[in-house]
Every structure is written in structure tokens, then in C-alpha cells.
Amino acid sequence: MSTVTTTKPAPTAPGRPSVPAPRGEGRIGLRGNLRHIGALVRRNALQIKQDPESMFDVLFMPIIFTLLFVFVFGGAISGKGNQADYVNYVVPGLMAMMGMNIAMAVGTGVNDDFKKGVMDRFRSMPIARSSVLLAKIVVELGRMMVAIAILLAVGFILGLSIKSSVLDLFLAIGLSAVFGSALMWIFILLGLTMQSAQAVQGMAMLVLMPLQFGSSIFAPPSTMPGWLQSFTDYNPLSNLADAARALINGTPVGDSVWMTLAWSLAITAVTMPLAVRKFRQKT
Numbered sequence: 630m631s632t633v634t635t636t637k638p639a640p641t642a643p644g645r646p647s648v649p650a651p652r653g654e655g656r657i658g659l660r661g662n663l664r665h666i667g668a669l670v671r672r673n674a675l676q677i678k679q680d681p682e683s684m685f686d687v688l689f690m691p692i693i694f695t696l697l698f699v700f701v702f703g704g705a706i707s708g709k710g711n712q713a714d715y716v717n718y719v720v721p722g723l724m725a726m727m728g729m730n731i732a733m734a735v736g737t738g739v740n741d742d743f744k745k746g747v748m749d750r751f752r753s754m755p756i757a758r759s760s761v762l763l764a765k766i767v768v769e770l771g772r773m774m775v776a777i778a779i780l781l782a783v784g785f786i787l788g789l790s791i792k793s794s795v796l797d798l799f800l801a802i803g804l805s806a807v808f809g810s811a812l813m814w815i816f817i818l819l820g821l822t823m824q825s826a827q828a829v830q831g832m833a834m835l836v837l838m839p840l841q842f843g844s845s846i847f848a849p850p851s852t853m854p855g856w857l858q859s860f861t862d863y864n865p866l867s868n869l870a871d872a873a874r875a876l877i878n879g880t881p882v883g884d885s886v887w888m889t890l891a892w893s894l895a896i897t898a899v900t901m902p903l904a905v906r907k908f909r910q911k912t
Contacts, residue, residue, distance in 0.1 A: 662760055669764030677768075687772045690730065691780035694723055698847060699787055706848055713788035720784035721801060721873035722846035725866050727776045728809030729841065733833045735769050736816030737826040743911065744826070759905050766813050773809050777802055793879035801873040804889055808869050811893040814900035821907040846870045865892040 677683055703715035739762070781789070791798055816833060823829045843857060844866040850858045861867050865888075872885035 665760035666764050666767065669760060670767050673764060673768040674771075684772070684775075686734070687731065687776045688779065691723070691727060691776050692783050694726070695720065695780060695783045695787065698723070702847060706852075716784055716787045716789050717792075717878055718849075718874065719847060720780065720789050721877050722844075722870035723780055724777055724801065724805045724873050725808070725844075725869040726841055726846055727780060728773055728805050728869075729812055729837060729866065731769060731773045731776060732809055732812040732816050733830070733837070734772075734816075735765055735813045736818075736820030736823075736829045736833065738765060739817055739820035740823060740826045740829050743821075759908075762817055762904065762908060765817070766810055769813060770806055770810060773806060774802075777805065791877055793876060797876040797879070801876040804872055804876075804886065805869065808865070808889055808893045811896040811900075814897055814904050818900050818904040818907060821904060821911060840864060840866050844870060865889065865896075868892060 698719050699712050699716055703712035703719070706715055706718075815836075816829070819829050819832055820826075823832060843860050844864045845861060846866060850861040850867070853861060868885045868888040869892075872882055872889050874880070875882040875885060
């Protein structure tokens with residue numbers, strides 16, 4: 630008769646269950662995170678190279694919107710034949726609009742990556758989970774800079790003039806990038822929460838439309854009803870548009886710059902941890 634010998638696992642301390650060694654970001658230092666972000670940025674850039682149509686919104690949206698609003702609203706707001714005056718008003722505001730519209734693409738991209746199984750590949754790799762999201766933001770910021778460059782080029786053709794300094798122009802661009810990157814965390818969270826890319830786009834439009842048209846991007850708030858002026862005063866897009874407009878036109882910026890930075894910090898502080906947590910749960 631044979632004897633069966635069993636081996637029991639080593640006991641653990643009371644109250645401390647046996648768990649596998651943690652995997653993930655706990656072991657990855659700053660240098661490793663930066664390396665992962667760089668590799669994923671290259672991966673996303675190669676995707677754009679293989680699919681040039683994904684840049685159509687960046688290339689054509691600034692041209693279409695600038696021509697549309699200058700020649701449709703310019704005469705009504707600045708007077709017939711004075712569209713050139715409206716260019717200096719609307720182009721800085723459109724910088725804010727570009728950031729919000731391009732930020733929406735991050736949410737749909739994240740959602741689409743989950744549908745295609747791309748995130749399943751990332752799950753099996755020893756990479757920082759947050760590096761996947763940060764790489765997407767870096768790439769979208771690059772796309773945003775291309776859109777703003779085209780927007781300014783069209784603006785210069787239509788008569789845009791920088792009445793301050795080149796440094797102020799770059800400050801306006803940088804402010805738009807900071808606020809745009811904060812908005813991207815909102816859309817990433819939507820992309821991780823909604824069931825489909827179409828749902829993300831639908832929810833995003835419900836947010837975008839009131840914020841864009843209930844702001845000082847296209848028309849001075851003084852022409853709006855009193856209740857809408859109150860909404861416009863607290864609209865972060867109005868703060869960004871006013872800040873960019875003041876920096877480009879050489880007028881006093883007031884509190885608009887600090888309010889834009891405060892909104893950017895608050896949005897990032899709230900939505901970034903939620904997005905990263907949701908992403909870890911899904912991966």
C-alpha cells in the first residue's frame with residue numbers, strides 16, 4: 630500500500646492572506662515610465678502615418694470653421710465689409726474651440742482600442758498603465774498644435790494681426806494646450822465609461838454645444854440675454870477665449886489667464902485620477 634504525501638503551502642501571518650507579488654506600476658520608476666510613454670507615442674504616431682485620413686479633422690476643421698464664421702457672422706457682428714475686424718476677435722476664440730473638438734477624439738480612440746482588443750495586448754505587458762493614457766494625450770497635443778498652426782495661417786491670410794508680441798502669441802497657444810490637455814481627461818473618462826465610440830461622441834456633443842455657443846468665442850457676451858451672460862461669465866471656454874484674445878490683441882488680460890489655469894488644474898485634479906482608476910479596473 631503506497632502512501633500519498635501532500636505538501637501544504639507555507640502559512641502566512643494571521644490576518645494577512647497569501648497574495649501574488651504585485652505587478653505593474655509599483656516597480657516602474659520615472660525613467661521606465663518615460664520610456665514606455667515614448668514607445669507608445671511612436672506607436673500612436675505610426676498609426677496616424679498608416680491612416681492619414683485620421684488627420685482630416687485637424688487639417689480641414691480650422692479652415693472650414695474660420696471661413697464659415699468670418700464670412701457668415703463677421704458682417705453681422707462687425708458690420709458689412711468689416712470682416713477683418715472680426716478675424717482678430719474670432720481666431721483667438723477658435724483656438725479654444727480647436728482644443729475641445731480635438732480632445733473629443735481621445736475618448737473615442739480609447740473606446741475603440743478596447744473594442745479592437747489593443748488593450749488586451751497592453752494588459753500582458755509589464756508597462757505602467759498610466760503611460761498608455763499619457764501617450765495618447767501627448768499625440769493629441771501634437772495634433773492640436775497642427776490644427777492651431779493651420780488656424781493661425783488661415784487667420785493671417787484673412788487679415789489677422791498680432792498687436793502684441795510673438796511671445797504673447799506663444800503664451801496664448803500654450804494656454805490653449807494646457808486647457809486642451811485638461812479636457813482630454815474628461816473625454817478619456819467618457820471613453821472608458823461609455824459602451825461605444827458613438828455613445829462617446831453623442832455625450833461629447835451634448836457637452837460641447839452649450840459650452841461653445843454659450844461662450845465669448847463667436848460673439849461678445851454683451852449681445853446675449855442676461856441669463857446667458859451669467860452662464861458665459863463662468864464658462865471656462867470664455868475665460869480661455871478672452872485670455873487668448875487679450876494676449877494676441879495686446880489688451881489687458883484681467884483674471885482670464887489665472888481663471889483658465891485654475892479651471893485646467895481643477896479639471897485635471899478631478900478627472901485624471903478617476904480616468905486612471907477606471908483604466909486600471911478595465912485592464
